[in-house]
Amino acid sequence: MEVTRTMPLNRHTMALSAKSVDAVKGRAGVKTDTVLRIEHLSKNFGSHIVLRDIDFSVRSGEVVCIIGASGSGKSTMLRCINHLETPTSGEITYEGKAVGGVHFDLSQYRAKVGMVFQSFNLFNNMTVLQNCMAGPVHVLHKKKAEAKQDALFYLKKVGMAPYINARPSQLSGGQKQRVAIARALAMHPKMLLFDEPTSALDPQMVGEVLAVMRQLAKEGMTMVVVTHEMQFAREVSNRTVFMCDGVIAESGTPEQIFEHPQNPKTQQFLSRFQAS
C-alpha cells in the first residue's frame, strides 16, 4: 500500500510541513509549549476505579504513544481527553482552558481535537466522501464545494480517493480506518487521538494504516496514540507512556521505556512482547 508522501499534511498551514523536515531527521522540531494538560484525573465506573490521579501533558508537535495491558485505563484516559467520558474528578486543560467547563465550547474543541477509533465508527448511511464532508459542512459551516475539495485532498493523502462513492460496509477494515483518518484530518485538527487504531485489523491492513500514521507524525501532527503496536511506538513516538492499573507506571523516551525500563511492571509487560 502506497501513501502519497510528498503532500503536506495541511495545505493551509505550510509551516507544519517545513517543520516536518526536522521531524524526519531526528524528532527535532518538537515545540515546547504544552497544548494539553491533565491534572489529577480520576475516573470511576460505579465502584470500579479505572483511572487514579493521572497527570499527563502533551506538547505541540509531539507524538505520544500509550502502551499497556488491556484494562489498564489507556482508552478511558483518551476518551476523557475529548470528553466522550466525563472525568469523575481532576482537570483537563486545552490551550489553557478547562475542558468541559461552564462556558467551554465542547463542539469546537472536538473539532480541533480529532479522534480515530478502534472500530472506525464511519457513518454507515453516508458514502466515503460524505463521511469526510459532514463535519466540515455541519460543524465548521464550510461551503460544500470547499469541503468537497478538502475531503478529496485528504482522501487522496490516505490513498482512498478512488473510493469516494463507496459505502463503509463495502470497504475492508484498513480502508475504513484510512477513511476515518481522512475524516478526522478534514476538520483541520490541531491534535489527533488514536484509540487502538489497528487492533481490529489483520497484519497487512495494520501496515497500511500505520504507514499513514507515520506520515502524519513526520509532518508534525500532534498525536496521542493508544496502541499495542510496540514497533510503531518505539520508532515513531517522541515519548512513550506505560499504563498499568489505572496509573501511569512509567513514562519516557522510547529508548528509556523499551531499552531500559525501570519499573518491574513495565519490564514484565515488555518481556512478553520481546519473547514473541
Next chain:
Amino acid sequence: MDIGSMDFFERVLYFIQNYGSSFLEGAEIAAFLAVAGTALGCLIGFLAGAVSALEIEPDDSTLRKAVLRVARAVIAFYVWLFRGTPMMVQAMVIFYGSAYFGADMDPVTCGLFIVSINTGAYMAETVRGGIQSIDPGQNEGAEAIGMTRGQTMRLVILPQAFRNVVPQIGNYLISNVKDTSVLSVITVGELFYVGRSVAGQFFTYFEVFTVICMIYLVLTTVTTALVRLVEKRLAGPKDYVLEEAEETPA
C-alpha cells in the same frame, strides 16, 4: 333481472358489474386513509421516537433536562392511551365527541386523524427501538467531530433508524389498509361500509363480501410489492464506481 334465480357465481358477477365502481370508490378511500395515515403516523412516530430516545446527560442544563422530561412524559401518556384502546372505540369517542363539543368533523378527516395517531403511537416505540439498535459507535463518531446531539440524531442516527424500521412501516401500512374497515362505524365510506350497504339491500352478504375480500387482497398484495421495492431502493446500489483509476494504490 331477478337476483333470486341466480347461482353464487352469477351473483358475484352481477355485483361486480353493477356495483364495481362503488366498490372501487370505497377501495380508493381505504387506500387513501391507509397511505396518508401511515405517512402522517410515521411523521408523528419519528418525532416522538427521536425525542424519547434522546439521552438526558448529567451535564445538561436544567432547562433542557426539564423540557426533555416533560416531553417524554407526554409521549409516554400518548402511547399508553392510543395503544391501550381499540381503534374502533377511539373512532366513536373522537367522532361523536367532536360533535358533542360542537366541532363537527367530516368522517374521512376524522378517520385520517385516527389512523395517523394510532400508527404514530406504535411507530414511536418502533422508532425508539430502531434508534437504540444502532451501534453506539455511530454516536461517538459524530460527537468526536463536534456534532451536537441534534445534528447527530438528524444526520446520522435517524437516516439509519429509518432503514431499520422500513419493514415495520410496511407492516403498519398493510395493517392500516385492512383496519380502515373499522372506520365504517363513523360512516366513513370505505370498502367495508360500501359492501355492507350493498349487501344490506339484497341480503346477499356472502356474495358481496367475497368480492370485498378479493379487493382487500389485491390492495394488500400491491402494497406488499411496493414496500419490497422501497426496501430494495433504500439498500442502495450493491456496487460502487472507482474514481480516478490512475490514483488507485497498488
